Amino acid sequence: xxxxxxxxxxxxxxxxxxxxxxxxxxxxxxxxxxxxxxxxxxxxxxxxxxxxxxxxxxxxxxxxxxxxxxxxxxxxxxxxxxxxxxxxxxxxxxxxxxxxxxxxxxxxxxxxxxxxxxxxxxxxxxxxxxxxxxxxxxxxxxxxxxxxxxxxxxxxxxxxxxxxxxxxxxxxxxxxxxxxxxxxxxxxxxxxxxxxxxxxxxxxxxxxxxxxxxxxxxxxxxxxxxxxxxxxxxxxxxxxxxxxxxxxxxxxxxxxxxxxxxxxxxxxxxxxxxxxxxxxxxxxxxxxxxxxxxxxxxxxxxxxxxxxxxxxxxxxxxxxxxxxxxxxxxxxxxxxxxxxxxxxxxxxxxxxxxxx
Amino acid sequence: xxxxxxxxxxxxxxxxxxxxxxxxxxxxxxxxxxxxxxxxxxxxxxxxxxxxxxxxxxxxxxxxxxxxxxxxxxxxxxxxxxxxxxxxxxxxxxxxxxxxxxxxxxxxxxxxxxxxxxxxxxxxxxxxxxxxxxxxxxxxxxxxxxxxxxxxxxxxxxxxxxxxxxxxxxxxxxxxxxxxxxxxxxxxxxxxxxxxxxxxxxxxxxxxxxxxxxxxxxxxxxxxxxxxxxxxxxxxxxxxxxxxxxxxxxxxxxxxxxxxxxxxxxxxxxxxxxxxxxxxxxxxxxxxxxxxxxxxxxxxxxxxxxxxxxxxxxxxxxxxxxxxxxxxxxxxxxxxxxxxxxxxxxxx
Numbered sequence: 001x002x003x004x005x006x007x008x009x010x011x012x013x014x015x016x017x018x019x020x021x022x023x024x025x026x027x028x029x030x031x032x033x034x035x036x037x038x039x040x041x042x043x044x045x046x047x048x049x050x051x052x053x054x055x056x057x058x059x060x061x062x063x064x065x066x067x068x069x070x071x072x073x074x075x076x077x078x079x080x081x082x083x084x085x086x087x088x089x090x091x092x093x094x095x096x097x098x099x100x101x102x103x104x105x106x107x108x109x110x111x112x113x114x115x116x117x118x119x120x121x122x123x124x125x126x127x128x129x130x131x132x133x134x135x136x137x138x139x140x141x142x143x144x145x146x147x148x149x150x151x152x153x154x155x156x157x158x159x160x161x162x163x164x165x166x167x168x169x170x171x172x173x174x175x176x177x178x179x180x181x182x183x184x185x186x187x188x189x190x191x192x193x194x195x196x197x198x199x200x201x202x203x204x205x206x207x208x209x210x211x212x213x214x215x216x217x218x219x220x221x222x223x224x225x226x227x228x229x230x231x232x233x234x235x236x237x238x239x240x241x242x243x244x245x246x247x248x249x250x251x252x253x254x255x256x257x258x259x260x261x262x263x264x265x266x267x268x269x270x271x272x273x274x275x276x277x278x279x280x281x282x283x284x285x286x287x288x289x290x291x292x293x294x295x296x297x298x299x300x301x302x303x304x305x306x307x308x309x310x311x312x313x314x315x316x317x318x319x320x321x322x323x324x325x326x327x328x329x330x331x332x333x334x335x336x337x338x339x340x341x342x343x344x345x346x347x348x349x350x351x352x353x354x355x356x
Numbered sequence: 357x358x359x360x361x362x363x364x365x366x367x368x369x370x371x372x373x374x375x376x377x378x379x380x381x382x383x384x385x386x387x388x389x390x391x392x393x394x395x396x397x398x399x400x401x402x403x404x405x406x407x408x409x410x411x412x413x414x415x416x417x418x419x420x421x422x423x424x425x426x427x428x429x430x431x432x433x434x435x436x437x438x439x440x441x442x443x444x445x446x447x448x449x450x451x452x453x454x455x456x457x458x459x460x461x462x463x464x465x466x467x468x469x470x471x472x473x474x475x476x477x478x479x480x481x482x483x484x485x486x487x488x489x490x491x492x493x494x495x496x497x498x499x500x501x502x503x504x505x506x507x508x509x510x511x512x513x514x515x516x517x518x519x520x521x522x523x524x525x526x527x528x529x530x531x532x533x534x535x536x537x538x539x540x541x542x543x544x545x546x547x548x549x550x551x552x553x554x555x556x557x558x559x560x561x562x563x564x565x566x567x568x569x570x571x572x573x574x575x576x577x578x579x580x581x582x583x584x585x586x587x588x589x590x591x592x593x594x595x596x597x598x599x600x601x602x603x604x605x606x607x608x609x610x611x612x613x614x615x616x617x618x619x620x621x622x623x624x625x626x627x628x629x630x631x632x633x634x635x636x637x638x639x640x641x642x643x644x645x646x647x648x649x650x651x652x653x654x655x656x657x658x659x660x661x662x663x664x665x666x667x668x669x670x671x672x673x674x675x676x677x678x679x680x681x682x683x684x685x686x687x688x689x690x691x692x693x694x695x696x697x698x699x700x701x702x703x704x
Binding site: 053055081088089091092093094095097098099101102103105106116117119120128178179180181182185210211212213214 | 405409413505508512517518519520523541543610614615617619620621622623625626657660661663664667670674
């Protein structure tokens with residue numbers, strides 16, 4: 001009997017906890033807004049994001065979006081949490097809608113879906129919550145309360161291809177894609193086009209992993225490529241691309257003279273490539289997801305949320321750029337890359353979106 | 357202590373132990389366990405939306421649990437539920453997108469397509485096992501990969517290089533406007549009725565039909581069954597096919613209810629693998645599976661709220677949830693200790 005009473009007591013405690021917990025939270029929120037309101041005027045603006053299954057620390061795409069959100073938060077004196085800025089990680093496809101819903105219910109002013117995998121979920125939730133504002137990166141959702149941001153990955157990848165072709169000794173270059181999709185297709189098309197612009201005889205080995213998260217698969221693929229004489233690999237595979245870095249670093253550690261390079265993707269991945277005093281990161285094709293995230297947030301804060309509109313970031317908008325190579329690429333090569341960059345920006349070179 | 361008290365006490369103690377160890381882990385990693393568990397509770401029962409989503413999450417677990425359990429009763433270990441679920445998912449979505457019929461034909465047809473696809477996918481390992489004694493564990497695991505990448509390729513072809521089949525027609529959808537209005541737009545759908553009906557079907561087949569008796573008999577002892585004049589090969593294939601049908605239906609729940617489409621997957625959904633745990637928690641009985649699926653689905657869904665409300669990272673949450681399930685599964689150990697202390701008292 002005593003045990004049963006204990007059980008009853010436990011459930012009562014839990015129930016009470018729920019109710020009291022709810023009270024506590026609302027009090028806190030109320031006092032916080034008052035405090036912050038006194039400190040700064042615009043601080044009642046809040047943003048949050050939902051990652052795809054890569055997680056927030058994928059050293060690439062999701063992380064870049066999160067850095068944009070953090071930067072925006074710090075700039076405006078926000079704190080992490082409700083009423084400031086926050087993120088939720090999705091562990092499976094089924095979590096997207098739930099996570100978006102959770103954030104919308106916490107009254108964030110703009111909720112971002114990061115990655116094309118969230119296209120359908122954002123569409124669904126935007127219909128259900130017509131008063132909330134959403135934004136999607138890498139896909140277009142044509143709804144009045146959704147702002148879409150797209151990138152011309154092909155343009156940045158073209159520059160990466162130019163750099164790779166100019167720097168390759170073995171005249172063999174590798175491309176490692178995540179899952180075959182329109183977005184990754186743009187990386188591939190631009191990269192190959194850039195390589196061919198310098199030297200049509202260079203061989204580009206293209207491999208897809210069918211995964212954005214399987215780093216071990218990325219590592220074996222890189223191993224095979226380097227063994228076959230490839231000296232520069234450009235991975236566009238999210239967290240799976242970290243396996244390419246792992247393989248290159250392993251080879252460099254074993255043999256300091258090994259001629260292996262990786263071109264980082266999405267974020268500046270210089271830190272990823274450090275091997276003792278040397279580094280295997282040639283450069284990075286930086287996709288300024290952080291810039292897109294901040295632009296949308298700033299416009300929304302100013303009261304003109306770009307709902308229903310699509311902004312495309314290319315080389316001309318400085319939305320896709322090559323990161324500082326920190327000496328890995330000599331100046332005359334950099335000058336050549338700059339020429340191509342200018343030509344793309346002026347429209348003289350139009351980079352195709354799909355592989356022909 | 358009577359047996360009845362012990363039967364009630366074992367699950368209660370195991371859940372409490374699980375919660376306690378989980379709390380220690382949160383505490384050690386610097387998070388507030390009370391806040392964490394309140395967030396878990398709210399994530400499951402917090403409001404109409406969360407309750408609806410919890411039931412939505414339980415639906416496919418019920419069916420994948422049934423699928424594993426059914427094969428188990430015939431002595432077969434169907435690890436291929438995941439693959440059968442994926443082909444069922446695709447088949448249902450394909451029928452939902454490609455055809456346009458009135459609802460009373462379209463919806464049953466889409467569900468049937470999923471069931472047939474799942475059944476066929478399980479038929480192959482069943483056949484190999486029955487005729488050539490190839491172990492079903494190996495075959496079903498490999499069939500999972502074949503299913504994943506084949507459906508990915510098919511979706512690609514279907515969508516002209518896209519990554520999504522597109523949304524199914526409303527006439528094939530299990531979506532419920534009534535549930536939506538009741539639960540603040542949760543994705544709860546009519547599939548839960550199908551899942552519960554299948555629980556009854558499994559009970560009926562196993563307990564009330566000659567076929568069910570034969571299936572169980574083969575599970576207990578193949579040789580004795582053969583000696584008694586049963587066709588062991590036929591029963592092995594039949595058991596795998598029925599198991600596959602349940603798994604295919606679980607896929608239909610995702611295609612026609614939760615998602616309304618099939619998209620290219622970078623990895624397994626995990627629902628099929630979790631089905632193994634659901635079946636074992638439920639001791640492979642229909643009623644037990646309702647309990648197992650509810651526990652699994654509720655914890656899995658409620659856990660999403662822990663990072664959301666209490667700011668605990670997903671990694672810690674996964675550990676805590678796994679520990680709770682671990683302790684529930686170790687019920688036997690707790691029963692052993694209870695009975696031991698009981699005997700000591702009686703001896704005195």
